[in-house]
Amino acid sequence: MINPAELDVLRAALEKLETGFAGLPRFTPEFDVDAVADVLQQVAIRMQDNYPYFHPLYAGQMLKPPHPVARIAYALSLWINPNNHALDGGRASSAMEKECIVEIGNMFGWEAPLGHLTGGGTMANLEALWISGRLRPGRRIVASEQAHYTHERICDVLGIPFTAVRCTPEGHMDLSHLDELLNRGDIGTVVATIGTTGFGDVEPLPDILERARASGIRVHADAAYGGYFTLANELDDKARAVFDQMRDVDSIVIDPHKHGLQPYGCGCVLFRDPTDGRFYKHDSPFTYFSSDELHLGEISLECSRPGASAVALWATHQLLPPLRGGAFSEDLDRCLRAARDFRSRLDASASFCPLMQPDLDIVVYAVDAADTATASARAKQLFRFAAEDKLHLALIELPAEMLRSYAPGIRVNSDTVTCLRSVLMKPEHQDWLDPIMTILEQGVRRLT
Numbered sequence: 001m002i003n004p005a006e007l008d009v010l011r012a013a014l015e016k017l018e019t020g021f022a023g024l025p026r027f028t029p030e031f032d033v034d035a036v037a038d039v040l041q042q043v044a045i046r047m048q049d050n051y052p053y054f055h056p057l058y059a060g061q062m063l064k065p066p067h068p069v070a071r072i073a074y075a076l077s078l079w080i081n082p083n084n085h086a087l088d089g090g091r092a093s094s095a096m097e098k099e100c101i102v103e104i105g106n107m108f109g110w111e112a113p114l115g116h117l118t119g120g121g122t123m124a125n126l127e128a129l130w131i132s133g134r135l136r137p138g139r140r141i142v143a144s145e146q147a148h149y150t151h152e153r154i155c156d157v158l159g160i161p162f163t164a165v166r167c168t169p170e171g172h173m174d175l176s177h178l179d180e181l182l183n184r185g186d187i188g189t190v191v192a193t194i195g196t197t198g199f200g201d202v203e204p205l206p207d208i209l210e211r212a213r214a215s216g217i218r219v220h221a222d223a224a225y226g227g228y229f230t231l232a233n234e235l236d237d238k239a240r241a242v243f244d245q246m247r248d249v250d251s252i253v254i255d256p257h258k259h260g261l262q263p264y265g266c267g268c269v270l271f272r273d274p275t276d277g278r279f280y281k282h283d284s285p286f287t288y289f290s291s292d293e294l295h296l297g298e299i300s301l302e303c304s305r306p307g308a309s310a311v312a313l314w315a316t317h318q319l320l321p322p323l324r325g326g327a328f329s330e331d332l333d334r335c336l337r338a339a340r341d342f343r344s345r346l347d348a349s350a351s352f353c354p355l356m357q358p359d360l361d362i363v364v365y366a367v368d369a370a371d372t373a374t375a376s377a378r379a380k381q382l383f384r385f386a387a388e389d390k391l392h393l394a395l396i397e398l399p400a401e402m403l404r405s406y407a408p409g410i411r412v413n414s415d416t417v418t419c420l421r422s423v424l425m426k427p428e429h430q431d432w433l434d435p436i437m438t439i440l441e442q443g444v445r446r447l448t
């Protein structure tokens with residue numbers, strides 16, 4: 001878990017940072033080292049109560065360890081603790097954030113997007129839908145049933161009417177229902193999820209854009225989970241076509257704290273049209289005096305924001321530029337391969353019924369049983385047995401009807417069915433599929 005070199009690198013960087021302030025009169029903040037050490041021992045004990053997110057045998061939720069370069073840069077910046085609200089509070093880190101925004105925009109073919117980092121995907125989507133509401137006042141926002149629940153909640157917060165677009169029994173956005181909704185004539189924005197939370201499904205952006213453009217409707221891409229996969233080489237043709245059209249949407253959300261190797265607290269919202277920034281316009285009696293250059297608070301709903309997030313992301317971009325064909329994108333391809341391989345192995349096993357073919361790196365699988373109620377009970381049992389053997393999975397509750405297409409042998413006798421779900425976000429997952437399958441099969445033998 002701990003590579004001692006990390007702490008050496010941090011110390012050396014801190015010493016370098018300090019030389020920049022050598023002209024100041026000497027001042028060393030005092031603290032009670034023994035008392036702090038004692039508290040930190042307690043913290044370490046409390047933090048043992050966690051799943052081992054950093055280990056490849058954690059194959060459950062969307063949790064990816066930050067890269068050491070991000071972790072060290074984040075920690076280093078805390079000795080300054082910059083605030084990216086205004087240049088008054090974080091000059092260097094604001095400049096780093098602006099560079100990162102351009103680099104993330106470039107991933108989608110945008111040269112000079114308006115954008116900034118946020119606390120996460122929820123805040124980023126809130127800002128995107130807020131701008132949508134301002135540009136299409138009174139108009140409805142629609143997103144598929146498999147979109148993140150945040151869209152409906154955000155619309156509630158913003159007072160914007162919301163409707164869910166039905167999904168097909170296979171779990172994809174139902175375009176015929178989208179057409180029905182569009183025909184009603186009150187839609188202002190369609191949300192396309194590029195990597196749904198449950199399945200990693202890449203929604204059919206070319207079809208959505210074609211329909212929306214014909215009627216002046218905005219398209220927002222919630223690529224909080226899947227956005228970085230635009231850099232991957234091994235996407236299938238359908239997903240590649242979607243990512244290639246992301247340049248045509250109006251706004252994009254992407255979470256560096258998901259596949260971008262960042263600590264939590266790092267989402268990002270981008271707008272294709274920089275003039276959307278006019279809606280953020282406000283005065284601040286307290287800040288914005290130190291420079292005529294853009295203060296990021298002028299284009300962000302949050303006031304104080306951690307400069308540390310920008311520093312960590314900038315450092316990561318130096319080491320692993322977000323470009324196609326580099327080490328970063330190769331790791332994404334390894335995740336794609338891990339998911340495809342894992343799904344094939346589950347398919348070959350008599351004990352599992354995998355659902356949707358993964359577009360990205362998420363695999364959902366039912367445990368074979370005579371009916372959906374028993375399949376649910378077995379999935380929950382297997383979740384526990386696997387954890388006893390140190391393999392950590394996630395569960396997902398789905399409409400039981402979904403199994404009619406993916407597992408017709410399982411009789412539907414309940415409204416919903418519980419399935420297992422594995423997000424294979426670590427490139428190393430590819431090398432751990434043998435032990436993962438062994439533990440799963442061992443668990444199956446214990447099922448009642």
Ligand SMILES: Cc1ncc(COP(=O)(O)O)c(C=O)c1O
Nearest residue numbers: 120121122148195197222224225
């Ligand atoms: C597609 C999608 N959108 C939005 C979110 C919310 O992002 P956050 O948890 O960073 O607020 C998630 C989180 O899983 C997501 O998968």
